Amino acid sequence: MDTFKLEILTPNGEIYNGEALSVVLPGKEGEFGVLAGHASLTTLLEAGVVDIEKEDKSVESIVINWGVVQVDEEKVIILVEGAAAIRGENESEIAQALDEAKKLINEVADSSSAIATVSAKIESAAQRLI
């Protein structure tokens, strides 16, 4: 399977930069997935979870609060306002990342159902790691 270049940038620096097999994004109109060779597209993202399938097939989740994505055939650039990656070496680190991610979501999402959906996704992402 082909890979594409994926960059996720926040005002405080890069949070992800590398090759990816696929990425699932929380678009304004609903979730959508992007593979290599996707047609050009620019759209806004909502608060939610970005799932990145890396070259080694492992999945990394990054929580964002607002964003804009620019997709073209070779690369995907995501500009986000705030982001928290759910990653860590051990359980306590993951728990910490989880807290950060939840805080991020609670700050922006306006409806409790949105918070609940995203929180559930975050939890399951964390479960995968543990």
Next chain:
Amino acid sequence: MANLKDIQRQIKSVSNTQKTTRAMKLVSTAKLRRAEELAKRSRLYAGKMNQVIAEIAGRIDCSKVGGLDNRCFKQIENPKMVDIVFVTADKGLCGGFNIQTIKAVNKLLKEYKEKNVKVRLRGIGKKGIEYFKYNEVEMFDTVLNLSSKPDKERSDEFISTSIEDFLNEKIDGLHIVYNGYKNMITQELHVNKILPVDTKGFDCKEIQSKSTIELEAEDEEKMLDALLKKYVSFNMYYSLIDSVAAEHSARMQAMDTATNNAKEMVKSLNVQFNKARQAAITTELIEIISGVESMK
């Protein structure tokens, strides 16, 4: 020849000044490191954000897709009123840092005056505000304590007035003038035209050879508006961070020069002091010898 005591006093005062300037240099160096780190991290984002906006602007300009009729992308032929936001430091003692920005603002003001365009001047930073107040240039509003401590919320609040007014067609343009950080020893003056987004310099053919733009939203206008708001407010914030880094580097340099000058001064005063001392001894010796001679 100056009095020995006077010279001594002068030496003491100059070396005290030297101590102060050296301390200020050290403080600026420490602050610079932090500010630079912040600016560096944001630079990437700022660059990409501008790139995304520029690409959208270029494509809209070249292909006129989907009847997109956003005010932010149209070049306004006869502007009536423009906003100029300038960022200066709250404190002085940083060489030509503030005056460079002020000069650039003055140049811009003159240009618009010649074209009979009204200008709303919006100031950030005490030094620039003081200057324009003194010269009786009217300012629309001013903010203190923001340029020394950039704060996203306050910067958003400040710039939102300009965005709203632009969208409501009260103003026809927005410039941000600030002195940015280039490296430890150089600052770079930026006069950025934020709104309307500059669509010049795009090669339409190159853009059209790529696949066309697709805006995946029911309400394209709304999406562009939201994106542009973020773009403008982030640019404002980035100007502030960049300006702080530049301010500290300018101050560090100015204080370094001041310390060196003080050193030179102490050196030459010391020479003067020694000469005066020698002269005093010589006079004294002559006096003693002539006294002894006369007693013979």
